Amino acid sequence: MNQTITGRIKAGAAWADPNRYGRSDRSTVGRWFWEIDRVLLFMLALLIGFGLIAVAAASPAVAQRYSGGSVRIDPLYYFYRQIIWIGLSMPVMIAISMQPRSRLRRLSLFGAVICVAALALVPWFGTEVNGAKRWFNLGIGLFQPSEFLKPFFVVSMAWLLSLRETDKSLPIFTLSAGIIGVVAVMLMRQPDFGSTIIFAAVWVAMLAIAGLNMRILIGLGIAGVVGIVLAYFFYDVATARIDAFIFGEGDNFQTENAMRTLTAGGLFGMGPGAGTRKFGLPEPHTDYIFSVIGEEFGLIACLMIALLYLGIVARVLIKLLDEESSFAILAAAGLVIQFGLQALINMAVNVQIAPSKGMTLPFISYGGSSMLALSIAMGLLLAFTRRNPYLTRSPYVVKWGGESIRG
Numbered sequence: 001m002n003q004t005i006t007g008r009i010k011a012g013a014a015w016a017d018p019n020r021y022g023r024s025d026r027s028t029v030g031r032w033f034w035e036i037d038r039v040l041l042f043m044l045a046l047l048i049g050f051g052l053i054a055v056a057a058a059s060p061a062v063a064q065r066y067s068g069g070s071v072r073i074d075p076l077y078y079f080y081r082q083i084i085w086i087g088l089s090m091p092v093m094i095a096i097s098m099q100p101r102s103r104l105r106r107l108s109l110f111g112a113v114i115c116v117a118a119l120a121l122v123p124w125f126g127t128e129v130n131g132a133k134r135w136f137n138l139g140i141g142l143f144q145p146s147e148f149l150k151p152f153f154v155v156s157m158a159w160l161l162s163l164r165e166t167d168k169s170l171p172i173f174t175l176s177a178g179i180i181g182v183v184a185v186m187l188m189r190q191p192d193f194g195s196t197i198i199f200a201a202v203w204v205a206m207l208a209i210a211g212l213n214m215r216i217l218i219g220l221g222i223a224g225v226v227g228i229v230l231a232y233f234f235y236d237v238a239t240a241r242i243d244a245f246i247f248g249e250g251d252n253f254q255t256e257n258a259m260r261t262l263t264a265g266g267l268f269g270m271g272p273g274a275g276t277r278k279f280g281l282p283e284p285h286t287d288y289i290f291s292v293i294g295e296e297f298g299l300i301a302c303l304m305i306a307l308l309y310l311g312i313v314a315r316v317l318i319k320l321l322d323e324e325s326s327f328a329i330l331a332a333a334g335l336v337i338q339f340g341l342q343a344l345i346n347m348a349v350n351v352q353i354a355p356s357k358g359m360t361l362p363f364i365s366y367g368g369s370s371m372l373a374l375s376i377a378m379g380l381l382l383a384f385t386r387r388n389p390y391l392t393r394s395p396y397v398v399k400w401g402g403e404s405i406r407g
Helices: 002-015 028-035 038-066 077-097 101-125 145-165 172-188 193-209 214-234 236-247 253-264 289-297 299-322 326-350 368-384 389-393
Strands: 127-129 132-137 398-400 403-405
Touching (some): 038 077, 038 289, 038 368, 077 368, 101 132, 101 145, 101 172, 132 145, 145 172, 145 193, 145 326, 172 193, 193 214, 193 236, 193 326, 253 299, 253 326, 289 299, 289 326, 299 326, 326 368
């Protein structure tokens, strides 16, 4: 019996050899091409392409906004800059997606430590923009530590939570709660209430996927509601945003104007470059770019983009159903939930069903830090969803005791 199984395993290994088929390239790039989720890669490329068109549409409005006196900005200045950022970011995404999981785990742990240290230094050495101090001015652009922390935090947290499999006695929940607490305090000092909510929500989602006790999850949900109520009474930023959203008090002009801009184009839009309301938006190339898309390309284009985000999230979650590594499941699920949640919040703000949060639309909004950080996140996601297609298609991969025996 053992010899029979061994023989089948060897046969399966031989069958899985790409050299026996036309795919004989054994290089890193060759293996990457056949193992990568090409459908997911195509959807991300499509999203980036849509984003470049959207930035081109929004660029004249923001160029006019920041032109004044002797300063004149080219109407397509931000479009040209976005091309540069994409050109720098895409090789990073591809290079990260080629790396083995163990190396990415170490890279993420190191990156998380560096980003947390940078986050702690922002209040003292950061640059203030629109009343918030979240960035370091590097001369060639602004560096936002919280954006880069997002993917590294998810992978590091996935590694920490996956340790429960090896030792149930480890205080994983306590450790992870302490880490998220420290990150939340540093983010709220900037202030960045929106990112605080995303970090906390992704952490809770990962706890649920890791199989944390339901009573604890319910307790965390109640604690979250209590936290938002306390933030409303004792955190000025939350008070202003919630009052403006619910009661219409304070400066609610931005979200109202965004909604009017989004619906101005009807179903099919006014046409590329024909929008006029975008010139009244405060940040048409970042926070409110979804409204620019609605005005110039129509509500149908907005729906297509929303469905593309949904398709990316669904694609990854479905693909994880046959994943065996708990670390990979937690990392990939956390990354795609974070990605989808950020997109959902931005679109919700633009359609006036959520208070303004100053959050970009992933791969659509303009920004160097945002584009590079998202490329790192999606590179990690592509790496954690890589599969060897030969092992799943070969008839020589046999089942023994309900589990696959692979060569």
